[in-house]
Amino acid sequence: MSEEYNSDNLYEQFAQVMGQTQDLVKKMEQLQAKIIAISEENVELSIENKHLRQVIKENQPQRNKDQLSVSRQNLKELYQQGFHVCSEYYGKRLEPNESCTFCLDAIFGHDQGMMK
Structure with a gap:
């Protein structure tokens, strides 16, 4: 009977670890989705920032450092x-x-x- 109890206990421990692993996988998938969303937003903002810098540069008067006012x-x-x-x-x-x-x-x- 002691072997049965140990087997049942072992099965319960295995089921518990399996549940924790599944929860961990779900959390990792959620975290991965957030990382992807943030990375995509970062790329979009970088492109927009580059575009805005170009527009600002084009709209500023062109003056070299060596050129006098x-x-x-x-x-x-x-x-x-x-x-x-x-x-x-x-x-x-x-x-x-x-x-x-x-x-x-x-x-x-x-x-x-x-x-x-």
Whole structure:
């Protein structure tokens, strides 16, 4: 009788482990479905993000870092014509072969918004 009890107990344990395994498989399938949905959404958002970046880039004015703004180009032309464009000596004539660091900084220096 002890063998029967052990066999029954063994069968119950097996049935219990089998039920737990089936529950685990169901949870894993649910988790897999969620992972797939999140991955698909991630791909869609990545494509949309790339598209939006491209649209933004196309709608922004094209300006290279080396290219001067229109106002700085005007200052450069005045400077090349022989006039100071710096705040210190603005409008005064440059001496022949003279260069002015302040003028060059006004023309080619960093944008005011970038300086701290």
